[in-house]
Amino acid sequence: MPQTADEVIAAQRQDWNRVASGWDKWDALFQQNLTVINHRLVADARLRPGMRVLDLGSGTGYPALLAGQVVGPSGSVMGLDLAESMLSVATRKAAELGLRHVNFRTGDVSTLPFEDGAFDAVISRFCLMFLPDIPKAAKEIARVLAPGGYLAAAVWASPDKNPSIRIPMDILKTLVTLPAPDPQAPGIFRLAKAGDLRSMLAQAGFAPTTDEEFEADTLYASAEEYMGSLMDIAAPLQNLFKTLTTAQRAEAERGILKAAAGYRRGQTIALPISVRLVGGRKPL
Secondary structure (H helix, E strand, C coil), X not given: CCCCHHHHHHHHHHHHHHCHHHHHHCHHHHHHXXXXXXXXXXXXXXXXXXXXXXEECCCCCCCHHHHXXXXXXXXXXXXXXXXXXXXXXXXXXXXXXXXXXXXXXXXXXXXXXXXXXXEEEXXXXXXXXXXXXXXXXXXXXXXXXXXXXXXXXXXXCCHHHCHHHHHHHHHHHCCCCCCCCCCCCCCCCCCCCCCHHXXXXXXXXXXXEEEEEEEEEEEECXXXXXXXXXXXXXXXXXXXXXXXXXXHHHHHHHHHHHHHHCCEECCEEEEEEEEEEEEXXXXX
């Protein structure tokens, strides 16, 4: 029997709380690899000093912290996430950066705990595809966004263009039978197809501004660094590895290291990523 929306959210909260320490451990690496996405979201949302910004799925703080630097103390940023352990990391980082106007709270994107028109812009990195009811969330985002405000969201493009995500799954498929993913269920590639999220935003009243694939490389010092960081931060992958025998796990790790080593470029491992950037504007 399929999980209810509440059950999906509860499971996700548990998963992301579990990996919060991993995200904290590898913070510098993932900030280095994903900063280009953060900057693109800030630009697509047309952020400027004094704006009120909502970041959905803030995790350990990005792109909310960058947004806070852009809007400055005359503005404000609220970061929302299911996992309180992730947000405790984000709160600490905001304090270390002296960003007193950046705050975080737990909450469900599908039922935003804010008044109508409370924000001038909304940004979101790798969150929306995990929601049980994306159209409902899109309507909520439109509700809390002020007229004329922009939404800028990043979701993952197709798996064939994202070897850093695809490699472990390809290896696992050689060892165990994995259930075919439901294309309509919450998941990492739920919004990979061009037009899917744009259509949902249009139905919620947004005027589309962009729907494009953005490609970049993520860099690792070694195949071991890639695998170690992935295993520490990828909750779904951890869940799959728990089902393996000791021998299967060892074989999977060898396979992942070998596949990652095939992307060596000089002294680094350069794994391409492809991100779908989707934006909309709430009519005046």
